[in-house]
Amino acid sequence: MAREPLLLPRPDGLYCPAGDFFIDPLRPVPRALITHGHSDHARPGHGAVLATRQTLDIMAIRYGEDFAGSRQAYDGPVTLGETTVRFHPAGHVLGSAQIAVEGRGCRIVVSGDYARVPSPTCAPFEPVPCDIFVTEATFALPVFRHPPPEVEIARLLASVAAFPERSHLIGAYALGKAQRLIGALRQAGWDAPIHIHGALQRLCDYHVAEGIDLGDLRPATEGKKADFAGAIVIAPPSAFAATWAQRFPDPVISFASGWMQVRARARQRGVELPIVISDHVDWPHLTATIEELNPAEVWITHGREDALMRWCELQQRKARPLHLVGYEDEEE
Amino acid sequence: MSLAAFATLLERLAFTPQRLGKERLLARAFTENPDPQRGLMLAALTGDLKLRQVTPSLLRGLTETRVDAQLFAASYDFVGDLAETISLIWPEGTRSDPPLSEVVHELANTPKTRLPALIAERLDSLGPSERYAYLKLATGALRVGVSARLARAAFAGWAGLPLTEVEEIWHALQPPYLELFAWAGGDQRPEAAARAPFRPVMLSTPTDLDQLSALDPAEFAAEWKWDGIRIQAVSDGGVRRLYSRTGEDISAAFPDIVDLMDFDGTLDGELLVRRGEDIASFGDLQQRLNRKTVTPAMLRSHPAGLRLYDALIWDGQDLRDQSHDARRAVLARAVEMLDPRIDLSPELAFQTWDDLAALRLNPPATVIEGVMIKRRDSPYLAGRVKGPWFKWKRDPHLIDAVLMYAQRGHGKRSGYYSDFTFGVWNGDELVPVGKAYFGFTDAELKDLDRFVRNNTVERFGSVRSVARTKVVEVAFEGLNRSTRHKSGVAMRFPRINRIRDDKPAAEADHLSTLQAMLDREA
Numbered sequence: 084m085a086r087e088p089l090l091l092p093r094p095d096g097l098y099c100p101a102g103d104f105f106i107d108p109l110r111p112v113p114r115a116l117i118t119h120g121h122s123d124h125a126r127p128g129h130g131a132v133l134a135t136r137q138t139l140d141i142m143a144i145r146y147g148e149d150f151a152g153s154r155q156a157y158d159g160p161v162t163l164g165e166t167t168v169r170f171h172p173a174g175h176v177l178g179s180a181q182i183a184v185e186g187r188g189c190r191i192v193v194s195g196d197y198a199r200v201p202s203p204t205c206a207p208f209e210p211v212p213c214d215i216f217v218t219e220a221t222f223a224l225p226v227f228r229h230p231p232p233e234v235e236i237a238r239l240l241a242s243v244a245a246f247p248e249r250s251h252l253i254g255a256y257a258l259g260k261a262q263r264l265i266g267a268l269r270q271a272g273w274d275a276p277i278h279i280h281g282a283l284q285r286l287c288d289y290h291v292a293e294g295i296d297l298g299d300l301r302p303a304t305e306g307k308k309a310d311f312a313g314a315i316v317i318a319p320p321s322a323f324a325a326t327w328a329q330r331f332p333d334p335v336i337s338f339a340s341g342w343m344q345v346r347a348r349a350r351q352r353g354v355e356l357p358i359v360i361s362d363h364v365d366w367p368h369l370t371a372t373i374e375e376l377n378p379a380e381v382w383i384t385h386g387r388e389d390a391l392m393r394w395c396e397l398q399q400r401k402a403r404p405l406h407l408v409g410y411e412d413e414e415e
Numbered sequence: 416m417s418l419a420a421f422a423t424l425l426e427r428l429a430f431t432p433q434r435l436g437k438e439r440l441l442a443r444a445f446t447e448n449p450d451p452q453r454g455l456m457l458a459a460l461t462g463d464l465k466l467r468q469v470t471p472s473l474l475r476g477l478t479e480t481r482v483d484a485q486l487f488a489a490s491y492d493f494v495g496d497l498a499e500t501i502s503l504i505w506p507e508g509t510r511s512d513p514p515l516s517e518v519v520h521e522l523a524n525t526p527k528t529r530l531p532a533l534i535a536e537r538l539d540s541l542g543p544s545e546r547y548a549y550l551k552l553a554t555g556a557l558r559v560g561v562s563a564r565l566a567r568a569a570f571a572g573w574a575g576l577p578l579t580e581v582e583e584i585w586h587a588l589q590p591p592y593l594e595l596f597a598w599a600g601g602d603q604r605p606e607a608a609a610r611a612p613f614r615p616v617m618l619s620t621p622t623d624l625d626q627l628s629a630l631d632p633a634e635f636a637a638e639w640k641w642d643g644i645r646i647q648a649v650s651d652g653g654v655r656r657l658y659s660r661t662g663e664d665i666s667a668a669f670p671d672i673v674d675l676m677d678f679d680g681t682l683d684g685e686l687l688v689r690r691g692e693d694i695a696s697f698g699d700l701q702q703r704l705n706r707k708t709v710t711p712a713m714l715r716s717h718p719a720g721l722r723l724y725d726a727l728i729w730d731g732q733d734l735r736d737q738s739h740d741a742r743r744a745v746l747a748r749a750v751e752m753l754d755p756r757i758d759l760s761p762e763l764a765f766q767t768w769d770d771l772a773a774l775r776l777n778p779p780a781t782v783i784e785g786v787m788i789k790r791r792d793s794p795y796l797a798g799r800v801k802g803p804w805f806k807w808k809r810d811p812h813l814i815d816a817v818l819m820y821a822q823r824g825h826g827k828r829s830g831y832y833s834d835f836t837f838g839v840w841n842g843d844e845l846v847p848v849g850k851a852y853f854g855f856t857d858a859e860l861k862d863l864d865r866f867v868r869n870n871t872v873e874r875f876g877s878v879r880s881v882a883r884t885k886v887v888e889v890a891f892e893g894l895n896r897s898t899r900h901k902s903g904v905a906m907r908f909p910r911i912n913r914i915r916d917d918k919p920a921a922e923a924d925h926l927s928t929l930q931a932m933l934d935r936e937a
Contacts, residue, residue, distance in 0.1 A: 225482060226490045226503035228543075344503065345494050346429055347829035350560070355430050389874075390489040397483055408869075 089166070089189050090217075092405040097193065097217070097384075101186050102163035104133075106193050109409040116168065118195025119179035120145065120258055123410045133157060135170055137178025137293065141258065144285050173197040174208035175362050176259030177290060183211050191215040192376075198361065199368040200232060203266035204259065204295055208372075216378040217405075220386030221363045222341050223394075229341055229365040232263075235358045236271045242335060242356050243313060250311040251356070252334040254320035257283050259362050261317050262290045264339050265297045267360065268315070278303040278311070280318035280327070308332050320352070341365065370394060385410035416444070416452035418541070419512045422548035424456070429559045437561060441569035445596075452515050454591025459519075459552055460559075460566040463590055466522045468530060469553040471497055477531050481506055492877040495829020496558065498550035501538075505546055508539035515552075516591075522553055574599030579797055583612045586662050611651035613662040614681055614727050614735075615797035619787060619804035627768045627788070627807070634792070636739060637763040637771055639778065640785040640806055641722055642697045642892075643687040644704070648721060650676045657686075668706050672719050675754045679730055682746070684723035687782070689756065694722075694782045697907065698895050720756035724787075727795055735795040739803075742795065775807060784892065785809045811890035812932065814924040815915055817845055818885040821867040822878050824852060831860055832867040832879065835911065837887060839902075841926040845883060846902045848929065854890065854910025862914060886915040886923050894933050904929050 090099050096108035104114040111128035118124055118134075120141030125134070127146040132139065136156035143150060155161075157170040157180070166186035173179040173195050181194045192213040201207050222229075243251055255261040261283050268277065276299040279287060287300055303316050311331045318327070320338060328334060338354045341361030349357035364372060369391070373381055381402040383391050388404040395402035416424075424444055431437050441460075445453050458464045478487055478501050487504060494500040518537065525533050534553065538546055551557050567585065571578040576599065584605060588595055594605035645660040655676045657666045666673050669686070688695040688703065695717070703709060703717050726746040727735050734742045743762075750759045763786065765771040775786050785808035793803035816837035824833030834852040838845035855863065863885075870882040890912040897905035904926075 224490045224493055225486050226494055226500060228503070345829070346499060347495055350429065351830070353432060355432060357430070387489065387493065390486055393483065393485045393489070 089184060089186055090191050090193070090215075092407055096407065096409075097405070099163075099166060099184055102166035102168070102184065104163055106182055106184075107195065107410075109407075114163075115151075116182050117142070118173065118182055118193065119176055121176065121196065124195060127151065131155065133161065133168070135178045135180050138180070140289065141178055141286070144289060145258075169211075171209040171211050172206035174199060174202070174205060177205045177262070177293065177295070179205060179259075181209070181211060183213065189214050191217060192378075193217040194219065196221070196363055197372075199364055199372065200229075200361075202263045202362070203270065204262045204290060210372070210375055213376060213378050215380045215382060216373065216376050217382040217384060218369065218373070218391075219363065219410075220369070220383050220388045220391045222361065222365050223369055223383075223387040223391040225366050225390075227341065227344060227365045228367055229344065229359050229361050232267045232360050233271060235339075235360050236267050236273075239268075239315075239337065239356065239358055240271065240273060242337075243315065246335060247313045249333045249335050250314045250316055250331040252316050252318065252323065252328060252331060252336055253358065254323060254336075254338040254340075254352075254354075255317050257286050257319050260339055260360070261319075262287060262295065262297060263362055264317060264358075264360060265300070266295070269296065269298045273315070274298060276301045276314075278314055278316040280316075280322050282319050282322070283317060304330075323353075373400070374398075416448040416456055416515045417512045418515055418518055418545050418548055420448075421456060421459075421515050421552075422544045425548050425551065425557070425559050426544060428561050431560075434565065437565060438569040438572055441561075441566065442573040445570065445573045445599075450593055450596055451591030454593065454596060455515050455519050457566060457570060457592060458590030460557060460561050461563040461585075462555060462557070463563075464519060464552065464555060466519070466553055466555055468527050469522065469534070469555075471554065473531060474498075474501060474534070474550065474554070477535055478504065480535075488877075492823055493830070495823065495825040498554060499547055501550055502543050502547035505538050505543075508541075510542050511540045512545070513537075518549060518552065570595075570599075579615055580604065582615050582662065586613050586656075586658070586664055611649045611654035611656045613647060613649070613656075613658045613664075615662075616645065616647060616660045616683060617725070617795050617797065617804060618660075618799040619806040620799060620801045622788065622805040622807050624768060624772060627771075627805070630768075632765065632768055632771070634790060636743070636789050636791050637765060637774075638724060638760045638787050638789075639763070639783045640787045640808065641685040641687060641694070641760065642782045642784040643685040643694075643700055643722070646684060646686045646721065647727075648672070648676055648682045648684070648723075650678050650680060652679070668703060668709055669719050670709065671714050672721060675721075675757055678749065678753065680726060680749065681728040682721075682723050682749070683725035683727060684721050684760065687720055687722055688717050689720040690718065694780060696782055696893075696895070718756070720758070722758055722760045723750060724760040725795065737794065738792045739789050739795075740791045771807075775809065778809070781893065783809075809892075811892055811912075812894075813888055813890050813912060814839065814928060815886050815918060815922070816848065816889050817883050817920045817923045818863075818866070818881055818887060819845060819847055819883065820878050820880055821863075828852070828860075831864045833860055833864070835863065835887070837889060839924045839926050839929065841902070846926060848900070848902045848904055848926070849889065849891070849906040849909045851889060851909045851911050854912055855914070859911070859914055863911075884920050886918040886920055888912040888915050894929060896933060902926060902929070904933055 087100055090097055095110045097106045105112045106116045107118055107124040108115050113130040115129040116133045120138045125142050127150040130152040132151040132154045139154050161168045166184050169183040170180035173181045175196045175198050181192050183192045190213045192211050196219050197208050199208050255264050278301050280303055335355050337356040339358045339360045342348045343357030343359045383404045384407050392402055427440050428437055482504050490504055491500045568578055571581045598604050647658040649656045655673050656664055657669055659665050688699040726742050729745050788805040790803040816839050819838045820836040821832040822834040824831050836847050836850050838847040866885050867881055871879045873880040889909050891906040891909040893907040895905045
């Protein structure tokens, strides 16, 4: 059966010959389908882009309105060459989607990055039956069992209560993680203002415009040092190294990430209060998702593919690593 | 103190960056917990809970009965700490919170054959954070961001006792340190424990010709810097002990030295392997280190000796307040009465720093790694005080080598590719000549890590083979012949000095350069 496969890995990314398009390509291509707005998946400079409306909006916020030659917002099944393409929520960040490609009697679901822990910031992951499931492997090691977010938020709030004279400075990536964190804080009943770094402003505004209630958000640059005692401040992690952080009183440095489960990672970053909150599947969710979908084959894009390959072998599941280079390996 | 409270303390200590904050956390723990829990906690932090039966291989074997061995190995490679890996990967069971003393007692008193079952049972009934604390206790290697010295300093600070006095009697005390806490509570200092005590040693700071030129050479004495191990030989009312410079009692490994310690005093010097007049290389000395006991054959083939350079106490008199020259005079007389395998490190005659520089360039033996410079009027001061003692080490050897393989580091380097194998040219192929995992700055580490990730050509388990394009300057202290390494050479103390992005791989050094160096050393 020497038929050409429906999707195949190329140096530029995952390519579909029957539909002549790439999914989340790493370099500019004539036609790209984008799963979500994180910069390693959504890059500027493609000819035509098909993505969810929200992902297109996010790309425009990040790269400017002219980020691609033309764009098409997903609005129901699309026929591309011999294939039919559908988008389904991935539960990762606002606008994130899995892309189901169907053609030649086969359905492949490219999940992009995905999460199974519900978040007020995006639609939950939708399990889509398929022949081949293409999965990330960011946290694909059995050591990654992320605690429920409410437990981590409770730890954070306990620390805020224990150090009323200090501010809590939490590192969180600007798209998705910051809003997931704010949403979880609001769900836990924290209704005081949350101060945000300027780099978060436009994406937070966009979430609010999309109907996601983030409560009272204020720029972290307003106010005197003493005003930030007992306050929660959220910023991209890169801001901590800069003098920017000096405006806050004796800050407790914190970082919201799935990597924070590993102590050495937290200590390397000088984190005093690690918060394990992730927008990727942890090991139990990843393996449970594969079992639930029960695809004939699992393809693994990026992360700890060796370990996931081994698990598939132990479960007698057919699997292959795609060795796509260029997706962020250890950012989150 | 319960195991959960201990786990919380370890977590806070690990994530509290400032020394003062750590000391405060420990002080609170000393106040809040009764004996013997607080003493056991202190012993855990100073590394004095000797539960040595629990080996990493026992824990690995145990974990592999619950988790697939390959998944476990991949996880350990990623996490970089065995106890943490097991605590995270162990299947969840029930939760309990035993007292610290209970788990310490059973780990110390359970026969080795029953240990795996005991540990598994405990792990099954603890939460992840407690599993971590339990495994850290069991293995003894805490690595939680608190040194033994910091823990002792925190105790001394909390108790309002002088740290030097605490350190002097430390070696003779046993967990759970009831006498020590009684002393803190106002009782007498535990004198009985203080026989043949370790005295904190005086350390030097590095220097160079630039710094020295501001000093008057007439005010300083100089001697060779011997490449052995620093020891303190104490003989006190019939009790003889040989200490490492950190106060570890290493008498058991060197009975030949202890036999020769026929004096009453505390002497400072270098432990060396000596055959007649010759001093053997550090490689020979290494054969005798890290052994609890020593075989008669080893005593014959690797006889040890002492080369002394200071006297702290002699015949009941504490000399530490006296000048270097005065102590040296006492030492010179003392050594004359001792076995010739204990001798005096000779003083070097020099008028100017240039004279000394010339001596340093041409030492009479390869086991000399530079010169020591000591202020003649200085008392013997504990710790690394800048000013009275300097070390002026021989310049390291340098070669340019090509990066060949990389592995992830452990501990604070976990997650970074920080263990590098490098090679030099032999004809038109590269042969590995050494491994280095330090020497670089944090920024250089990031650069190397990125290079490895983006230039991996092959993977063998946890080892990545990289494109042969990155040149690094490797510094090392010496070369030995090696039958284990394909290249036939083994480097001493290799480290990455700098990254040579300016140099193409083809211009890296050749094996012949190292072989020539080896011939010169021999």
